[in-house]
Amino acid sequence: MKPFFITTAIDYTNGAPHIGHAYEKVLADVIARYQRLKGGEVFYLTGVDQHGQKVQQSAEKEGVAPQEFVDQVTAKFRALWTKLDVQYDGWAATTEPSHKACVQTLLQRLFDEGQLYKAKQSGYYSVRQEQFLTEKERGADGEFGPEWGEVVLVEEENYYFKLAEHKDWLLGLLSQRPELVMPNFRLAELTNAVNKLEGDLCISRPKSRLTWGIELPFDPHYVTYVWFDALVNYISFAPGYDAAAGADLAEFHKWWPALHVIGKDIMIPAHGVYWPIMLKAIGFSDADIPTLLVHGWWNSSGEKMSKSLGNVVDPDALADKYGAEAVRYYLVADIATGKDSDFSEERLVQRYNVDLANSIGNLLNRTLNMAWKYRAGKVVPGGPLQEATEYWRIRTNTLVNDYAQSFEIRQPNAALEAIIGFATNCNAAIEKGAPWKLAKEDDPVSQRSLDGILYTLAECLRIIAILLSPVLPKAARGIWDQLGVAGEFRLVDGEWGGLKDGHQLGQPVPLFPRIEIPVNPQNPVNPV
Ligand code: MSP
Numbered sequence: 001m002k003p004f005f006i007t008t009a010i011d012y013t014n015g016a017p018h019i020g021h022a023y024e025k026v027l028a029d030v031i032a033r034y035q036r037l038k039g040g041e042v043f044y045l046t047g048v049d050q051h052g053q054k055v056q057q058s059a060e061k062e063g064v065a066p067q068e069f070v071d072q073v074t075a076k077f078r079a080l081w082t083k084l085d086v087q088y089d090g091w092a093a094t095t096e097p098s099h100k101a102c103v104q105t106l107l108q109r110l111f112d113e114g115q116l117y118k119a120k121q122s123g124y125y126s127v128r129q130e131q132f133l134t135e136k137e138r139g140a141d142g143e144f145g146p147e148w149g150e151v152v153l154v155e156e157e158n159y160y161f162k163l164a165e166h167k168d169w170l171l172g173l174l175s176q177r178p179e180l181v182m183p184n185f186r187l188a189e190l191t192n193a194v195n196k197l198e199g200d201l202c203i204s205r206p207k208s209r210l211t212w213g214i215e216l217p218f219d220p221h222y223v224t225y226v227w228f229d230a231l232v233n234y235i236s237f238a239p240g241y242d243a244a245a246g247a248d249l250a251e252f253h254k255w256w257p258a259l260h261v262i263g264k265d266i267m268i269p270a271h272g273v274y275w276p277i278m279l280k281a282i283g284f285s286d287a288d289i290p291t292l293l294v295h296g297w298w299n300s301s302g303e304k305m306s307k308s309l310g311n312v313v314d315p316d317a318l319a320d321k322y323g324a325e326a327v328r329y330y331l332v333a334d335i336a337t338g339k340d341s342d343f344s345e346e347r348l349v350q351r352y353n354v355d356l357a358n359s360i361g362n363l364l365n366r367t368l369n370m371a372w373k374y375r376a377g378k379v380v381p382g383g384p385l386q387e388a389t390e391y392w393r394i395r396t397n398t399l400v401n402d403y404a405q406s407f408e409i410r411q412p413n414a415a416l417e418a419i420i421g422f423a424t425n426c427n428a429a430i431e432k433g434a435p436w437k438l439a440k441e442d443d444p445v446s447q448r449s450l451d452g453i454l455y456t457l458a459e460c461l462r463i464i465a466i467l468l469s470p471v472l473p474k475a476a477r478g479i480w481d482q483l484g485v486a487g488e489f490r491l492v493d494g495e496w497g498g499l500k501d502g503h504q505l506g507q508p509v510p511l512f513p514r515i516e517i518p519v520n521p522q523n524p525v526n527p528v
Pocket of ligand 1: 012024049261262
């Protein structure tokens with residue numbers, strides 16, 4: 001199996017993390033954990049985007065030096081990822097000297113090779129988006145919309161990267177390898193944007209306007225445009241990459257190309273246009289262009305979350321209130337990868353109570369209680385119940401296959417749906433099999449049927465725990481502890497028959513206590 005390299009966008013450090021940041025990190029974490037479950041080597045890279053005008057302005061507002069400001073905000077991000085059990089292998093922080101050196105080496109190379117040139121430009125510039133605006137960006141009323149923030153007229157000399165000359169190459173690549181964009185409905189959008197591509201990319205900002213960035217190695221009066229700096233994190237922090245020496249590229253190639261998990265707002269132009277062209281320009285082959293997994297947005301009552309609307313959800317407070325696993329579960333269960341979803345605290349509570357407390361927690365509790373009551377906690381495969389056992393063997397096999405297929409297309413929500421559906425079947429089987437009635441019958445057939453039911457339920461729970469582990473690592477461990485099963489979670493152990501004849505189960509402990517906190521819609525988890 002090829003080692004798996006997964007990255008997320010690196011978050012701006014101009015404010016506290018919000019639920020959108022958390023979703024992306026958890027989504028990538030869940031996919032990374034699934035890959036580990038398959039037995040593959042995984043490297044998960046995430047981090048923070050610490051340069052740029054927004055950061056400089058936020059630091060000024062707080063009256064602290066930019067580095068101090070980003071260090072404080074970065075600490076909040078890291079603490080949140082720890083709290084949410086996001087298990088990353090690499091941390092990209094763009095003020096790191098090694099990253100700066102990498103960006104400068106690449107810039108120098110592009111400059112030496114004539115891929116960068118200096119030119120004068122005058123035009124409208126959006127301070128918020130840190131980019132020059134063209135006529136295309138004007139709304140129907142001829143004005144630049146509020147999404148651009150403050151727009152100022154500037155005239156300045158800058159350095160440009162020859163973007164447009166790679167347009168046909170990129171169009172060709174996207175038509176040959178449509179799988180580079182997931183889900184595939186985003187491809188048309190990207191191809192459209194590339195078709196419209198004209199002009200080159202301004203990759204510098206004069207220091208008179210912005211100092212908080214990486215200095216151009218060939219002109220100390222400028223810093224690098226923040227996106228040119230940020231995108232490079234995917235290689236500067238990748239294992240084995242060395243822009244200067246080209247050293248250890250075998251290690252780099254072991255991992256590369258990456259799967260980039262990003263939000264829909266940053267596919268065009270940054271990740272879908274600039275990034276592949278930048279890689280092409282520094283010598284990456286077509287086979288080494290990374291894949292984009294483009295997720296949708298968490299909205300609030302149908303509206304975009306924004307600080308000014310005061311509807312931004314704080315994932316840290318949410319995790320304190322409901323627990324990290326409840327938050328992880330909600331964030332991957334209640335959105336289809338690629339689509340948008342509306343955030344609702346009521347929904348979080350409801351899904352936790354219905355799917356986890358009622359369905360899985362209840363199944364575990366009933367199974368263990370009955371096994372202790374009737375068999376002193378020991379399970380034995382029921383002898384004459386070959387047919388029933390065969391049914392459950394096939395049923396779990398189908399579950400594991402459906403689950404894996406959903407993960408392969410990066411839809412963990414569908415994988416979870418399959419697990420919950422299965423747990424519901426198991427609960428229904430208890431009602432149908434009525435072990436409490438069998439327990440009262442003295443004949444050997446009833447007694448062996450009871451054995452069969454108890455074994456089947458415990459075995460189903462053993463497999464459910466394996467499958468839940470990428471999303472709920474702690475709860476999955478809790479299920480195994482109660483079943484008296486130890487060891488690493490591995491997908492291959494999702495095969496029927498893992499529990500041995502006479503296996504001793506552990507004691508039942510409530511795993512998903514119902515959340516009884518009333519949610520007051522007037523006072524949701526405090527906006528950031
Ligand atoms: N710093 C750039 C990314 C550079 S990557 C080389 C950036 N940062 S961001 O903090 O604004 O956004 C980080 C990620 O969070 C993006 O992928 C973005 O789509 C995602 N989200 C931000 N708000 C979101 C929601 N409300 N919902 C889901 N994800 C959203 O862009």
